[in-house]
Amino acid sequence: MEIKVSKEKGEITVFLKGRLDTPAAQDAAAELEPLKAEADKTIVMDCKELSYISSSGLRIFLSFRKAAAEKGGKIIVRNITNDIRTVFMMTGFLNLFEIQ
Numbered sequence: 001m002e003i004k005v006s007k008e009k010g011e012i013t014v015f016l017k018g019r020l021d022t023p024a025a026q027d028a029a030a031e032l033e034p035l036k037a038e039a040d041k042t043i044v045m046d047c048k049e050l051s052y053i054s055s056s057g058l059r060i061f062l063s064f065r066k067a068a069a070e071k072g073g074k075i076i077v078r079n080i081t082n083d084i085r086t087v088f089m090m091t092g093f094l095n096l097f098e099i100q
Contacts, residue, residue, distance in 0.1 A: 003031055011042045013078075017049035020057030029060050039067035041074075048079035053087055065096060076100055 001024035002017040012035060020028060035043065043064060061077070068075045078100045080088065088094045 001028060003028055011044060012038060013044040013046055015046045019052040020050060021052060021054045022056040025054060025056035025060060036067040039073040040071040042076060044076045044078050046078045047084055050084055053084055058091060
């Protein structure tokens with residue numbers, strides 16, 4: 001699992017690459033935790049190169065949604081693949097996030 005963070009024009013983009021399975025989600029959650037302090041901004045989760053997401057990975061998305069709701073920010077999920085879209089649809093996440 002690779003994570004790259006880009007900050008420009010008041011928007012934070014998190015590029016997720018690989019498999020966000022349970023072991024990777026633990027590391028990813030720790031790596032991304034400091035970004036919650038900036039949840040008053042727009043945070044884009046770019047999933048173009050995300051090939052798999054587990055329930056642990058989904059919890060990361062939910063934790064960012066909660067942080068943004070508390071701070072008045074916005075979470076956008078961008079470039080999801082058909083496989084990830086299916087998981088989001090089955091779990092109700094399509095209704096929880098702005099998908100681009």
